[in-house]
Amino acid sequence: MKNLADIMKQAGQMQAKMADMQARLEQVFVEGQSGGGLVKVRMSAKFAVSGVVIDASLLKPEEKEILEDLLMAALNDAKGKAEAAAADEMKSLTAGLPLPPGFKLPF
Numbered sequence: 001m002k003n004l005a006d007i008m009k010q011a012g013q014m015q016a017k018m019a020d021m022q023a024r025l026e027q028v029f030v031e032g033q034s035g036g037g038l039v040k041v042r043m044s045a046k047f048a049v050s051g052v053v054i055d056a057s058l059l060k061p062e063e064k065e066i067l068e069d070l071l072m073a074a075l076n077d078a079k080g081k082a083e084a085a086a087a088d089e090m091k092s093l094t095a096g097l098p099l100p101p102g103f104k105l106p107f
Contacts, residue, residue, distance in 0.1 A: 014093075021093050022046070028085045032078025039070040043078040046086040 028045040038058055042051035052074075058067045 003026070010080070015092050021089050023087060025086055026087070028082075030078055030085055032074045034073035034077060034079060035066075035070040039074040041071070041074040041078045043075075043082050045082045045089070046081055047079060049075070049078075079083035 025045040026048075029042055029046065031040055031042050031052065033040045035055075035058075038055040040051075040053040041049060043049050052071070054067065054071070057063075058070065
């Protein structure tokens with residue numbers, strides 16, 4: 001039964017580390033951009049958008065579709081960077097654990 005007790009202890013430690021990591025991810029921010037910096041989006045590693053900057057040159061009725069496309073591209077850029085930041089945090093959390101390849105946490 002010692003193995004079971006050790007496993008339960010490790011699970012509790014992992015749960016505490018996961019909670020800490022989730023809190024840290026709320027404080028990690030990335031910036032996505034598109035159009036050579038004409039549109040910028042600030043996002044947390046938990047995908048909460050906290051800011052959008054749009055260059056005034058795009059605020060013309062005839063530029064509406066371009067602005068929509070650039071905003072979507074900037075959001076996707078920020079999302080990719082946020083996912084990378086979250087993956088880096090996860091690597092530090094799971095370092096040394098014998099997890100199978102492709103195994104994702106949290107479940």
